[in-house]
Amino acid sequence: MAAEAGGVALGPAVALLAAGVAAVPLFRKAGLGSVLGYLTAGVAVGPFGLGVLSDPEAALHIAELGVVLFLFLIGLEMRPAKLWALRGAIFGLGAAQVLTCAALLTGVGMMLGLPLPVAVIAAFGFVLSSTAVIMQMMDERGETATPAGQRSVSILLLEDLAIVPLLALVALLASFTGTVADDGRPAWLPVLLGLAAIGAVVAAGRWLLDPMFRLLAKSGAREVMTAAALLVVLGAALFMQWGGLSMAMGAFLAGVLLSESTFRHQLEADIEPFRGILLGLFFLSVGMSLNLNVVWGAWPLVLGGVLAFMVVKAAGIYGVARLFGAENREAIHRATTFAQGGEFAFVLYGAALAAGVFDATISAAMTAIVILSMALTPLVVIAADRLMPREEVSLDGIEQAQGLRGRVLVIGFGRFAQVVSQPLLAHRIDVSLIETDVEMIKAAATFGFKVYYGDGTRLDVLRASGAGEAEAILVCVDKPEVADRIVELCKAEFPLAKLYVRAFDRGHVLRLVEAGVDYQIRETFESAIAFGKAVLTGLGVPEEEAAETMGDVRRRDGLRLDMQITGGIEAGKTLFRGNTTTPEPAPLTTPIRGGRALNEEAAAALGQGAPDELERT
Incomplete structure (x- = not known):
């Protein structure tokens, strides 16, 4: 009986995992992206497909945590100063896009026969684009850290903030239509509660979180740190929900507050696995929520609504983007990416149904329109990319990569790669x-280098550059997110080539090790070793002793990195010498005078967490 009960409980979970594992690789291989794969798999196993799960809403509530964790990780990359720099894009560009598209879509709703209050809520719900879909697509395409990507993130933040006044708008419209009774609460009370929730989360982030993590780090229990990371994210999300704000906004704010913490990289490593699994479950749940009976029964309204809402919203986004100075290509890309509705529409439409502004038929139809638009977005983006002419770059006689067959392929030819190429060329290896960078290519030509124009983040360019035949691929670009994208493509498409990668910092090294590259090195490590040795000899330390000291530094660094691979970025701190005296140094070799090991206990006692840059060294 126990086995049967266990089988019944595990059956739906196994089916969901099997559907995702089967669909996502196929869709990614076809160039359609993982989002569409998850959505299709969800439709297949949902109540209107194979019927494996009959209650998709239960799974959706759990899966929304994936979006929450995703926003927390985004917040970790958004230091307060960086967020402040984006304030114009958030409240200027974001607000303009939301209000313009809402006005246009309200008109579309009324043309489809909806009453004004219903049309307004339907429009605002569809205006709130899917943070999960957009961020996942941007992440896969390596666009999140680009200027255009940061503008997109700013718009999404404004849309997350907009859910609060929109829920108040539902209550206001319901009172006008007489569908709900006035509860006697003053209109300013929800705003006050929201501000109080934000203030409490900010206060906790500034004065409680870092001391808490420092105390837990001293215990040495890795699982406690992971549990604490989840507690912070979910606690902030729940607290903001109590204040009437979105859970995702609470998680984002918690991430921003911890973005300058000494434990930022550890938190990122702890949260990432949960984020990926739950975000995939979120897309599966959205697919399961698609009511095919509603689509079939009211297909003219649903299909017409999807087409009209997506086209009009895209047109509004394009107009606002151009008005704010975006180039044509960026405006088109933003319009196609944001053309869908999102997960916050489900919240808004649910509130409208409960308040009596929507009836059950309208709610089901609008929900189906939003889900179909989310499913269509990856296809629309792919179609737009293929139909748009290639981005014109003034090559001025520079040859594009085509038909290259070198034994070694070097991607990126800045200062680092120029030195790396010297021993290869000395051995007459075909490179x-x-x-x-067009200017870099022209400058290299004056020194006798033949450099081709090619973007290593594009699979077609890698193929044209001979990555499929190369024995070794050297990734020498100076942006870690670009390097990560190239590594992902090369490991998937050219597994036989040895992969050597220039790393930015220790966090980047850990990601590259996890990705399985053959060799990586931090861009400043060897130069810093040579520099330090030169300083020692210049100060009178004998050459032999200086070499021994630098060997000890190198061994410590290697051991510390090995510990970090298994224990996270905080591991191995006692191997890093600091300039504070500690009672029990832990050197690998006989201590060299003038240097002592900095351990966690001493740092905590002095109130000095290791600076963020030390962790990244």
């Missing part, structure tokens, strides 16, 4: 060089 293919590609770069995207």
Whole structure:
């Protein structure tokens, strides 16, 4: 009986995992992206497909945590100063896009026969684009850290903030239509509660979180740190929900407050696995929520609504983007990416149904329109990318990568790659060089280098550059997110080539090790070793002793990195010498005078967490 009960409980979970594992690789291989794969798998196993799960809403509530964790990780990358710099894009560009598209879509709703209050809520719900879909697509395409990507993130933040006044608008419209009774609460009370929730989360982030994590780090229990990370994210999300704000906004704010913490990288490593699994479950749940009976029964309204809402919203986004100075290509890309409705529409439409502004038929139809638009978005983006002419770059006689067959392919030809190429050329090894900086290519030509124009983040360019035949691929670009994208493509498409990668910092090294590259090195490590040795000899330390000291530094660094691979970025702190005296140094070799090991206990006692840059060294 126990086995049967266990089988019944595990059956739906196994089916969901099997559907995702089967669908996502196929869709990614076809170039359609993982989002569409998850959505299709959800439709297949949902109540209107194979019927494996009959209650998709239960799974959706759990899966929304994936979006919450995703926003927390975004917040970790958004230091307060960076967020302040984006304030114009958030409240200017974001507000303009939301209000313009809402006005246009309200008109569309009324043309489809909806009453004004219903049309307004339907429009505002569809205006709130899917943070999960957009961020996942941007992440897969390596666009999150670009200027255009940061503008998109700013718009999404404004849309997350907009859910609060929109829920108040539902209550206001309901009172006008007489569908709900006045509860006697003053209109300013929800605003006050929201501000109080934000203030409490900010206060906790500034004065409680870092001391708490420092105390837990001293215990040495890795699982406690992971539990604490989840507690912070979910606690902030729940607290903001109590204040009438969105859970995702609470998680984002918690991430921003911890973005300058000494434990930022540890938190990111702890949260990432949960984020990926739950975000995939979120997309599966959205697919399961698609009511095919509603689509079939009211297909003219649903399909017409999807087409009209997506086209009009895209047109509004394009107009606002151009008005705010975006180039044509960026405006088109933003319009196609944001053309869908999102997960916050489910919240808004649910509130409208409960308040009596929507009836059950309208709510089901609008929900189906939003889900279909989310499913269509990856296809629309792919179609737009293929139909748009290639981005014109003034090459001025520079050759594009085509038909290259070098034994070694070097991607990126800045200062680092120029030195790396010297021993290869000394041994007459055939090297293919590609770069995207036209000025750099021209400058290299004056020194006798033949460098081709090519973007290593594009699979077609890698193929044209000979990555499929190269024995070794050297990734020498100076942006870690670009390097990560190239590594992902090369490991998936060219597994036989040895992969050597220039790393930015320790966090980047850990990601590259996890990705399985053959060799990585931090861009400043060897130069810093040579520099330090030169300083020692210049100060009178004998050459032999200086070499021994630098060997000890190198061994400590290697051991510390090995510990961090298994224990996270905080591991191995006692191997890093600091300039404070500690009672029990832990050197690998006989201590060299003038240097002592900095351990966690001493740092905590002095109130000095290791600076963020020390962790990244």
